[in-house]
Amino acid sequence: MSFILLFLLACSLLASARATCNVCNTVNNLTCYSLTQTQACDASNLPTGSPFSCPTGYVCVSGANGVICVPEASAESSQADCQDCNKCDTSNTFACTGTSSFALCLGTDTVQDSVGTCADGYVCNINDTQICGLPTNGIMPTCSYAEDATSSSSSSGTTTTTTASPPSTSSPDAYCAAVQSEGRFAVGNDAYTTCRQYILCTLVSGSWQGQTYTCPGSLYFNSTSSQCVVAMPSTCSTSVSSTTSTTAAPTPSNPDAYCAAMKSEGYYPVGTDPSTTCQQYVYCFLLNSVWQGQMYTCPGSLYYNSASRICASALPATCSATVASLTLNGVALE
Known part of the structure; x- marks a missing residue:
């Protein structure tokens, strides 16, 4: 009986030592950023800085020995964190891609080119019947990624990056590679066109990728809240261009x-x-x-x-x- 109790206690300690994505491990002050990436934590025990990739064929494991990269073929790999990131649920409806983001699977086991966001305060959980749930109700994010603060570059002292010319938005991938930060960014200030658009930047396997999106209906993208809103932001101008595109907008209504x-x-x-x-x-x-x-x-x-x-x-x-x-x-x- 005592052996069984000790075994159960050891298992519970292992489970408690393991962490989900973006949860710092106090043993070596690291966290698993994705299935194959690690990230350092700051003095406040919060993930910070750029993620580091594990060697090819290795996965990230957070446990009693801290956050380490182990061979994918090893027994320890079964304890790898972030295994459900970008993984379609059992009904092949959606996959969690971030703390509060998801993508459609459209009946396949492969994530499609789509981006969904949870309502404010909700997190994506692969087992939630409504995709997103409230942490106050015990719903935890399936795939929680660290989000780099856009102001981090200016907090370390005076820099010249704030006065540099902004990168071109014509190529989303190139734009995100220049910005070097995950999140949503405004495309332009034309009230008729670019003020309704934003670029979503994500870091995938160490490479920056971007995708341009258009707010639904007559909504505008607000760079402060990073959301599509009804009110036109003050940065938008109706005098930027006097012409509008004659090409029909790609909406489900068309x-x-x-x-x-x-x-x-x-x-x-x-x-x-x-x-x-x-x-x-x-x-x-x-x-x-x-x-x-x-x-x-x-x-x-x-x-x-x-x-x-x-x-x-x-x-x-x-x-x-x-x-x-x-x-x-x-x-x-x-």
């Missing part, structure tokens, strides 16, 4: 433009509103080398399920008040 952005034949969701767009879907197809789309509405009180790709009675997880925004291939769902 199926042809939507499918031109998808560039793939199939069925796609329209939005996240349970009373309207959650019941709709768009079928994209290529006709005479031109992408075309047709919008359909599920019959009766059925909803379109992006994972099963059928109309179903259950409200999809993407149609929850816990979801703040959702884009697919750069197109904001309504």
